[in-house]
Amino acid sequence: MSKIHNAFTVLMGIPTPVVAAPMAGASGGALAAQASAAGAFGFIGAGYLTSTGIQEELSIARAQLHLSETDTLPIGVGYLGWQLEKDPSSAIDLLNVALSNRVRAIWLAFGNNIGRWIEYVRSYDASSGRNHKTLIFLPISSVDAALTAIHDWKVDILVAQGSESGGHGYRVAPPLLTLVPAVLAVLPKEGPPLLAAGGLSTGGHIASLLTLGTSGVVLGTRFLMTKESFYNEVQKKMLVAANASSTVRTMSFDLARGTLDWPEGIDGRAIYNRTVKDIDDGVDVEIVRENWDKARQNGDADRILVWAGTGVELITEIQSTQDVVWELHADMMKYLSLVSALIAT
Structure with a gap:
């Protein structure tokens, strides 16, 4: 090499x-x-x-x-x-x-x-x-x-x-x-x-x-x-399927899971889904958290968290x-x- x-x-x-x-x-x-x-x-x-x-x-x-x-x-x-x-x-x-x-x-x-x-x-x-x-x-x-x-x-x-x-x-x-x-x-x-x-x-x-x-x-x-x-397999499949417009910077997932101790000015880039949409639409945070917990238990791709950068579209397979x-x-x-x-x- x-x-x-x-x-x-x-x-x-x-x-x-x-x-x-x-x-x-x-x-x-x-x-x-x-x-x-x-x-x-x-x-x-x-x-x-x-x-x-x-x-x-x-x-x-x-x-x-x-x-x-x-x-x-x-x-x-x-x-x-x-x-x-x-x-x-x-x-x-x-x-x-x-x-x-x-x-x-x-x-x-x-x-x-x-x-x-x-x-x-x-x-x-x-x-x-x-x-x-x-x-x-x-x-x-x-x-x-x-x-x-x-x-x-x-x-x-x-x-x-x-x-x-x-x-x-x-x-x-x-x-x-x-x-x-x-x-x-x-x-x-x-x-x-x-x-x-x-x-x-x-x-x-x-x-x-x-x-x-x-x-x-x-x-x-x-x-x-x-x-x-x-x-898990659901998260990896979401990454493989993602394209250049799939990610967004947001604090929605931290609101949903209660990890809010980040220093001022921090947010995260993840794949956009209904958890983000609900926060953006003003859905009550307690309802978002209930839906988040259910989604996490059920592996619901519409709501679970998948962090991803903007280059995700260029990766199309799972490798070692x-x-x-x-x-x-x-x-x-x-x-x-x-x-x-x-x-x-």
Whole structure:
């Protein structure tokens, strides 16, 4: 396999500059392990998991990668900042599970006090008496947020998340092709590698972002449509059937399920259905929640939640995680070759 050699792939020790995003309720130990085994880098979405649940997924990953209890785990764990902030004492337990397992990275997003958790991770590494640095991934959607992450928090990897992204993100985030050049313009020469996220589905997308100046990409929806994803068959069929106009940014599903602690300015991109329509039409929230609960139990495609980015139309089949990574890598290399052929000597 040909390799991509840049700041991110060298730092991670991987040939493919692709990250499988941490997706709550979707990416577990199997998905993360198989992404990393294929040459990319995989995350577990800790989201709403307990410390026991996180440990179970880490054990699955360790077993699939055939690693001992003392080996570094070449995967990451992603946390929601606002979940950690709800109960700081419990948050320490949630973080310690990942840190004690020697994961390669922690992803922190959507909190009002992210710096606190970055400082905790750094302190844990410093006091543990081990030669191990846990890398910090941080998604940002503005130049100001990037500057804070670079200069105040000194994060290891920045992720520019555009408005095309599936799942949660900042409502006023610019499109990815606007955000990335703006962040690159303020990124110091020795600053952290910049990854791109938002509506990306193909190797051509990856090649285009690499030529724009990023060091890699983060894909979510593409990995929802894998055999290892926790999404059920109804959700996966909805993704396969979706087109470019199927998704919408909304807080309807958070209203329906009662997850309303997100920081100000956050909403999520998902497939539009009757749950969204009811909220838009002013249906009483209690009725929406009753219908949501029934739909979740019955697998009702007209109302259940399916997060998806704008690139969902370009994915038409369910594959194994490893096959997705290998396909992305091959397509990326093909398009990069086409770009290099444009240069006259």
